[in-house]
Amino acid sequence: MSYTNILVAKENSIATITINRPTKLNALNTVTIQELHEAFQELEKNYETRVVILTGSGEKAFVAGADIAEFADFSVEEGVQLAAQGQDILFNFVENLKIPVIAAVNGFALGGGLELAMACHFRVASDNAKMGLPEVSLGVIPGYGGTQRLPQLIGKGRAMEMIMTAGMVTADEAYRTGLVNHVVPQAELLEFCNGVAQKIMRNSPLAISKAIKSINANYKDGENGFETEIKSFGKCFGTNDFKEGTTAFLEKRKAAFTGE
Known part of the structure; x- marks a missing residue:
């Protein structure tokens, strides 16, 4: 299957999905969300795929947020539908996938990008990664599960501060709070994630x-x-x-x- 905004590569039962919108810092739009859903759905049906690694193209960003231009003029009803549909077809879908999904967070993971990383089963960050949920600075709140998953991962108090200040944390801070499992040099990120995937594949x-x-x-x-x-x-x-x-x-x- 061919895609416009993502790349899918398979090797030794490991599938790597790369969000490929470098000029937009891999921002999520409706087309990308739908393509990700289709890719994950197809991989889950393929019994040869044992682990999925999700990352972004380039060295600057995993996903730098949602594509704001798409929904800046939305009504209340359209906003509700945007969040509900996105959670249903991608974020909750990934969280409940039967095969493990590792987020390889290279660079910025902001807004919907961090929410997507948090929907994965665990996260590995490059040492230059920065993460945050800046939605309140736009007059809105995280709508793809951020208010729910962030407290689960780092605790209520830290999540409250992070969301209310719209601030970013470094990779080291994310590791210290449990938001990511590992921090590695960017050049070693995918190799490290592949190593973890190999360990997973030894098991049932x-x-x-x-x-x-x-x-x-x-x-x-x-x-x-x-x-x-x-x-x-x-x-x-x-x-x-x-x-x-x-x-x-x-x-x-x-x-x-x-x-x-």
Whole structure:
């Protein structure tokens, strides 16, 4: 499948999606959001894809925000629809994807860009990265899950300050607060993320998808994370991956998981 604003490359069961709007600092517009949805949806259907790395083109920005020109004249109803549709087809979609998504944050991740990074399962930042949610400086609030995911990651007080001041944090500050898992030199960012992906791929893809579901359940209204974990744990016992993993352990060899 060909795209206008993103690039998709696959190698050794790792897919790399690159948001490719360098003249706009990879800002998100409706076309890019739709293309990202289609790419993630296609990769999830492909059983050969075990990990996805999401990044931005160039060295300046992961995603420098949403494309403000697209919605500057929106009505209240249009604003509600913009946020609801974006959360549904991309941000919540990525968070609940069955395969792990690593955000490789190269440069600026602002507004919708940081919200997209936070929707990924975890984040690795280049040492020149800067992150923030500057929406209140435009007279609006984060609308793609930022007010919900940022407190989950760094705590309520820090999130309140970060959102209300519209300030940016450095990669080191983001690491200190738990917003990102690792900080590496920019030249090593994708190589490092590929290394983490290789570690992930040693394990059962089916068990990983159950773990993602169970972890996310703790943050969803009306769901009991412990109950989801118990049921998901039990379902693992009926899989070929469980049989292979336990047999390999007892036979003192490496498991060859199939995701079944």
